[in-house]
Amino acid sequence: ELKVEQNPLFLSMQEGKNYTIYCNYSTTSDRLYWYRQDPGKSLESLFVLLSNGAVKQEGRLMASLDTKARLSTLHITAAVHDLSATYFCAVGGDMRFGAGTRLTVKP
Amino acid sequence: EAGVVQSPRYKIIEKKQPVAFWCNPISGHNTLYWYRQNLGQGPELLIRYENEEAVDDSQLPKDRFSAERLKGVDSTLKIQPAELGDSAVYLCASSLRDEGKREQYFGPGTRLTVT
Numbered sequence: 001e002l003k004v005e006q007n008p009l010f011l012s013m014q015e016g017k018n019y020t021i022y023c024n025y026s027t028t029s030d031r032l033y034w035y036r037q038d039p040g041k042s043l044e045s046l047f048v049l050l051s052n053g054a055v056k057q058e059g060r061l062m063a064s065l066d067t068k069a070r071l072s073t074l075h076i077t078a079a080v081h082d083l084s085a086t087y088f089c090a091v092g093g094d095m096r097f098g099a100g101t102r103l104t105v106k107p
Numbered sequence: 108e109a110g111v112v113q114s115p116r117y118k119i120i121e122k123k124q125p126v127a128f129w130c131n132p133i134s135g136h137n138t139l140y141w142y143r144q145n146l147g148q149g150p151e152l153l154i155r156y157e158n159e160e161a162v163d164d165s166q167l168p169k170d171r172f173s174a175e176r177l178k179g180v181d182s183t184l185k186i187q188p189a190e191l192g193d194s195a196v197y198l199c200a201s202s203l204r205d206e207g208k209r210e211q212y213f214g215p216g217t218r219l220t221v222t
Contacts, residue, residue, distance in 0.1 A: 004149075031208070042198060042215045043150070048208040088149050094163055095140065095211070097149030 002027050004091050006098035014106055016078050021101045023072040023089035032072045033090040034063050037100070043088065046074075079105045109133070111214035113199050119220045125187035128217045132180070132201030139176060140211065141184050142198040150198055156182065157204055189221045 003026040013019050023032070031050050035043040047056040049065035049072060056063050060083065062075045072089055086100045112131040120126050132139050137158050142150035153172065155163040158179035167174065171190070176182040186193055196218050200211040 033211070035213075043200075043213040045210055045212065048210050050208055090149075093209070094155070095142075095150075095152050097151070100147075100149050 002029070002092055002094070002096045004089060004096050004098040006089055006101050008101060009099060010102050010104075012104045012106060013076075013079050015080055018078065019076050021074040021076070021087055021103075023074070023091075023098055025070050025072075025091045025096075028067070028070070029092040030067075031092065032065050033095070034072070034074055035088045035090065037086045037088065039086075046087075076103075081105050081107065111199055111201055111212055113197075113214040113217055115217055116215060117218050117220075119222065120189055122191055122221050123188040125185065126189055126219060127183055127185045128197050128199075128219075130182045130184070130199030130214060132182075132199070133212055136201035136203055136212075137179065138202045138204045138209070139182050140200040140202075141174060141182070142200065144196045144198055144216070146195075153184070186219075189219075191221050194219055194221045 005024045007022050033048055034046040036046050037043050047063040052067040054065045060077045065072045084105045086102045088097050088100045090097045114129050118126055139156040141153040143153055144150040153167045154161055154174050156176045159176050172186055174184045196216040198216045199214045202209045202211045
């Protein structure tokens with residue numbers, strides 16, 4: 001059974017700092033997704049990663065995929081308050097989600 | 108373009124009562140998903156449809172949950188009878204099957220409270 005682990009589960013960071021969220025998964029998969037969820041809201045698609053070595057960037061967020069290590073990272077550069085949200089990775093065609101990383105960016 | 112529509116947005120029922128959720132996917136999206144999201148957790152896939160066919164329902168508790176997608180467009184998810192543990196947000200999503208990346212678009216969800 002595919003297992004997806006995210007860490008950290010909670011992240012409090014200062015504005016302007018950099019940090020990385022990790023997503024590990026247990027079995028081979030051909031796709032990985034990153035989503036953002038604001039409190040009380042639905043999920044917003046951030047990135048779709050389809051191949052080993054894929055890197056996608058949007059604003060202050062950059063996602064990468066290493067299928068051999070079964071690892072994806074979501075890197076945050078120079079965080080701002082608006083990035084405060086919960087970030088989920090999801091793996092595979094059956095969309096197995098991680099538990100999420102609750103990010104708080106403080107002034 | 109309209110997004111995924113779900114109704115109702117909120118529902119409060121007593122245990123043992125039935126409840127139904129409705130989803131209208133993005134026009135042209137042939138794949139439809141139902142998820143359950145418990146508080147503080149990631150969404151859990153309940154069922155996936157390709158057009159009108161349920162292709163993955165392994166996580167659907169079939170003793171009390173049922174779903175249908177007539178004509179391969181709108182879908183309904185039903186719980187009968189509801190239990191206290193069914194309190195959660197039920198999310199519907201849709202995607203294009205023929206598109207390699209299968210990017211999913213989520214609806215706003217239905218928040219179910221069972222008392």
